[in-house]
Amino acid sequence: MKETRALSAIVLGCMSSLALAQNAPGSSSVTMYGLVDIGYTHVTGGTGGTLNSITSGNMEGSRLGFKGDENLGGGYRAIFTMESRLEADTGGLSNRPPSLGRLPDRLSSATSLGLPSALQPVVSAVAAQIGNSVGVNLGNSFFDRQIFTGLVTPFGAFTVGRQYTPGYLATAGFDVMKTESSLALGQLVAIPASFDIRVSNSLQYGLQIDGLRATAMYAAGEVAGRATARRLLGVMAMYTGSGYSVGGGYNTRNNELGEKSLTTAIVGATVDIGPGTLHGQYATIKDDHPTDLSTIATSLAGNPATAPVAGLVQNAFIRGFRQDARLFQVGYRITTGPHTVAVAYNNMNDRRPFNADRYSYGAAYTYALSKRTDVSAVLTHLENKNTSQDSLGGNGYIGGVAATPGKDVNSLSLSIRHRF
Incomplete structure (x- = not known):
């Protein structure tokens, strides 16, 4: 019989499996681990012009975690993971993009949303309210990264x-940058977010049989009276052979009303060519019923001045935040001794009337001073087209929006990373 092993979530950014323990039944262990990633970032083209800053999470998000493992005997083990986000530049638990709560102009301009210009004050007020949620862990949850x-x-x-959701595990597994830095594929789809990275209240089943790794997830929305509201379903499967890997993932989430909302599907592959590995992936993004916009009309209806246009404004924002896109990445990665070099090209094809297409390309170099440090x-160029207004961040933070629609953005980051 083939050996079956359980698949865990991401540890230090990489998928890993939990092998069957060899120690005696009744034995247990608890491990403290962490990562500190901090450096200098120079960005041009973003909101406010050129920005020089000290940033945490350029390559990977800084963190502190605990893992436990107890052998129960008979091939059974009890495990836990608790992992907290840390901001190495401030000591905090959350961060906001350099553009703060600003949304792209296509999502904050009355005329871009198909409304009369006279409604711009109302649109600006709603956009500001939505923009207040743009950032990472703004609720300051201590174990925001994962706890299970x-x-x-x-x-x-x-x-x-x-x-971590199955769909995200799939895209992370095929990303030539392993989701690290401004050169990762996910940098093109931050506002509005096109991937559910983590989800709370989730039950996940995972296994590994030889080269096959797979997960299936159900996450309860826990909305009273609406059993399917905010529910997420996901699956992922990857097969690793000799010199290659192939697989895919799928997530679908409902909004607060129980309507089908953000849905992502990913297929990808890697193949060893020459001294390195060629990576490629393709993803579809679809969201016809964006989440957390159904209360806009209610909030406006309480004011006599805005009540007559409450439904009109809500419908305009719902249309604006819909997503229909195709993502593509191709890249090559070489590791030789302490040196790792990666190059990547990322493309986002926006199929909505906004036509907010964008693409990025660049190179990353890492030198290992030791096994831990x-x-x-990383140098990345982002080309914004038409109404696209994306900017560049890092693995641990959102870049926000560019100065104007169609404005290109360049990012240079220099980082040091230590694992313990």
Whole structure:
């Protein structure tokens, strides 16, 4: 019989499996681990012009975590993970983009949303309210990155809590940058977000059989009276062979009304060519019923001055935040001794009337000073087209919006990263 092993969530940015323990039943262990990533970032083209800053999370988000493992005997183990986000530049738990709560002009301009210009004050007020939610862990949850517990069994692992979604595990597994830095594919789809990275209240099943790794997830929305509201379903499967890997993932989430909202599907592959590895992936993004916009009309109806246009404004924002896009990445990665070099090209094709297409390309270099410490340099160019107004951030923070629609953005980051 083939050996079956459980698949855990991402640890230090990489998918890993939990092998069956070899220690005696009753034995247990608790491990503290972490990562500190901090450096200098120079960005041109963003809101406010050129920005020079000290940033945490250029390559990977800084964190502190704890993992536990107890052998229950008979091939069963109890496990847990608790992982907190840290901002190495401030000591905080959350961050906001350099553009703060500003939305792209196509989502904050009355005329761009198809409304009369006379409604711009109302649109600006609603856009500001939506923009207040733009950032990372703005609620300052201590274990925002992940917190779960579960059982590893001879036929797979069952975990419950806040976890990485299957769709995100798939795109991270094929990303030539492993989601690191401004050169990662996800940098093109931050506002509005096109991937559900983590989800709370989730139950996940994972397994590994030889080269096959797979997960399936159900996350409860926990909305009273609406069993399907905010619910997320996801699956992922990846097969790794000799010199290649192939697979895909799928997430679909409902909005607060129970309507089908953000849905992402990813396929990808890697193949060893020459001294390195060629990476490629393709993703579809669809959202016809954006989440958390159904209360706009209610909030405006309470004011006699805005009540007559409440429904009109809400419908305009719903149309504006709909998503229909195609993502593509191709890249090449070489590691030789302490040196790692990666190049990538990322493309986002916006199929909505906004036609906010964008693409990025660049190179990253990492030098390992030791097994735990490395230094990196990443140079990325982002080309915004038409109404696109994206900017560049890092693995641990959102870049925000560019100065104007169609404005190109350049990013140079120099970082040091230490794992413990």
